Amino acid sequence: MQASGINVLFLGRNFARLIEGLWVTMRISLLAVLLSIPLGILLGMFMTLRHPLAKAVSRVYLEFVRIMPQLVLLFIAYFGVTRAFGWNWSADFSAVLVFTLWGTAEMGDLVRGALQSIPKHQYDSAAALGMTKWQTFAHIILPQTLRRLLPPTINLTTRMIKTTSLVVLIGITEVLKVGKQIIDVNRFAYPTASLWVYGAVFILYFLACWPISLLARTLEKRWR
Amino acid sequence: MAAEETIQLEIAGLQKKFGDDVILDGVDLTVRKGEVVVILGSSGCGKSTLLRCINGLEPIDGGSILIDGEAITPGAKNLTRLRQKIGMVFQSYDLFPHKNILDNVTLAPIKVQKRTKEDARTEAEQLLLRVGLWEKRKAYPRELSGGQKQRVAIVRALCVNPEIMLFDEVTAALDPEMVREVLDVMLELAQGGMTMLIVTHEMGFARAVADRIVFLDEGKILENLPAEEFFTHPRTQRAKDFLQTFEFNKQ
Numbered sequence: 010m011q012a013s014g015i016n017v018l019f020l021g022r023n024f025a026r027l028i029e030g031l032w033v034t035m036r037i038s039l040l041a042v043l044l045s046i047p048l049g050i051l052l053g054m055f056m057t058l059r060h061p062l063a064k065a066v067s068r069v070y071l072e073f074v075r076i077m078p079q080l081v082l083l084f085i086a087y088f089g090v091t092r093a094f095g096w097n098w099s100a101d102f103s104a105v106l107v108f109t110l111w112g113t114a115e116m117g118d119l120v121r122g123a124l125q126s127i128p129k130h131q132y133d134s135a136a137a138l139g140m141t142k143w144q145t146f147a148h149i150i151l152p153q154t155l156r157r158l159l160p161p162t163i164n165l166t167t168r169m170i171k172t173t174s175l176v177v178l179i180g181i182t183e184v185l186k187v188g189k190q191i192i193d194v195n196r197f198a199y200p201t202a203s204l205w206v207y208g209a210v211f212i213l214y215f216l217a218c219w220p221i222s223l224l225a226r227t228l229e230k231r232w233r
Numbered sequence: 234m235a236a237e238e239t240i241q242l243e244i245a246g247l248q249k250k251f252g253d254d255v256i257l258d259g260v261d262l263t264v265r266k267g268e269v270v271v272i273l274g275s276s277g278c279g280k281s282t283l284l285r286c287i288n289g290l291e292p293i294d295g296g297s298i299l300i301d302g303e304a305i306t307p308g309a310k311n312l313t314r315l316r317q318k319i320g321m322v323f324q325s326y327d328l329f330p331h332k333n334i335l336d337n338v339t340l341a342p343i344k345v346q347k348r349t350k351e352d353a354r355t356e357a358e359q360l361l362l363r364v365g366l367w368e369k370r371k372a373y374p375r376e377l378s379g380g381q382k383q384r385v386a387i388v389r390a391l392c393v394n395p396e397i398m399l400f401d402e403v404t405a406a407l408d409p410e411m412v413r414e415v416l417d418v419m420l421e422l423a424q425g426g427m428t429m430l431i432v433t434h435e436m437g438f439a440r441a442v443a444d445r446i447v448f449l450d451e452g453k454i455l456e457n458l459p460a461e462e463f464f465t466h467p468r469t470q471r472a473k474d475f476l477q478t479f480e481f482n483k484q
């Protein structure tokens with residue numbers, strides 16, 4: 010008689026290990042998101058400057074980060090930089106750094122788009138009321154920009170959470186790696202283990218991203 | 234309405250270019266306290282540009298604009314202070330969409346003029362009451378009709394306690410049945426002694442509200458006459474032709 014595959018999830022600490030594995034990537038991605046949002050807002054503001062140098066610098070940065078696969082950036086940060094300069098960056102640090110660089114670029118471009126979508130007469134009305142540039146930005150432009158940014162930022166956040174599973178390739182044991190270990194160990198006792206384990210991973214990812222989009226929807230409703 | 238003698242706004246030799254195009258060409262205009270001046274002219278003659286120059290939204294290429302004897306200079310330190318003497322309402326409904334009506338109209342008094350919330354609120358509610366929108370004070374702009382939004386925009390400008398109000402075709406984007414409610418508010422303001430500079434295509438309203446008509450053509454002031462005189466005895470052929478287009482519309 011064959012044991013039902015679902016039991017593999019509750020064998021020993023298997024389920025807890027899966028959650029710990031997910032937390033490893035969640036921590037990296039959330040840290041990167043939290044850093045990317047303020048940095049991206051600054052980058053986005055910088056990108057709207059008319060100065061040609063500002064445009065060129067931000068363009069190059071954006072293109073570079075976008076063209077390079079995240080995996081290549083991870084390898085450069087973790088293996089390359091360590092070799093070249095002898096800095097001993099941990100895998101976690103390299104991952105946060107790379108995802109922050111990427112997130113900042115994407116966020117910057119979103120912020121630039123949102124800033125440029127605010128109609129010109131919003132600036133004019135604020136100016137006509139005697140508001141300074143800074144007051145206009147703080148009270149009129151930024152709040153409207155943030156509202157417009159909410160949906161694409163949530164989208165970016167979930168993309169970053171999903172992409173951080175790449176960190177397995179620089180030796181970080183994340184949820185998929187844990188899953189693979191569980192499957193390998195139980196291959197003979199539970200032939201359907203892979204279905205159950207990957208199914209569980211799927212549901213865990215869903216449960217991690219679901220509250221984020223719920224939060225987004227609540228905020229969107231309140232801000233409309 | 235006898236205008237007092239104090240000069241509120243003095244424009245001399247105003248030049249404005251966009252690229253190589255001369256948009257305003259030596260405009261001289263004096264507006265006294267309490268005077269209501271309506272600017273007429275065909276599309277593209279520079280009416281909006283003139284109003285935008287007056288509160289420093291456009292840099293100018295020559296001449297001077299004095300408010301209470303102080304020069305309006307874009308970028309200058311005193312500009313935000315001088316702008317508080319000038320209220321402006323634009324054609325587009327340009328309320329701040331993320332703030333409710335009360336917050337829209339009290340933002341500048343609180344942030345720019347550093348008045349207390351209670352003080353700003355009290356005055357705002359009184360003005361909203363006067364234009365019949367007190368019930369809407371908690372609503373958001375998207376919940377208002379075009380005419381209501383324009384009345385709020387007028388209140389927002391008034392809450393800074395300006396000495397002169399500029400109106401740029403504020404009814405042009407409105408459905409016909411909403412034009413009246415906005416014009417009535419402006420008429421009441423005029424009767425209350427506010428100094429006003431109005432750009433409009435509503436001839437009946439212009440005639441009713443104006444002390445003086447300024448007729449602008451290709452960036453030059455062709456006529457500057459008491460309202461009745463302009464409508465009954467325009468001096469230039471251009472002005473006659475301009476008025477004719479409205480006569481024709483009536484048939």
Ligand SMILES: Nc1ncnc2c1ncn2[C@@H]1O[C@H](COP(=O)(O)OP(=O)(O)OP(=O)(O)O)[C@@H](O)[C@H]1O
Binds near residue numbers: 251256274279280281
């Ligand atoms: N930002 C700008 N850049 C270049 N040209 C401009 C700009 N704004 C206005 N113009 C030009 O200046 C001229 C005067 O424009 P303005 O908007 O002042 O006319 P107007 O009298 O208000 O016309 P309307 O009755 O259609 O509103 C027009 O020829 C217009 O094309």
Ligand SMILES: [Mg+2]
Binds near residue numbers: 280281282401402
């Ligand atoms: Mg105009």
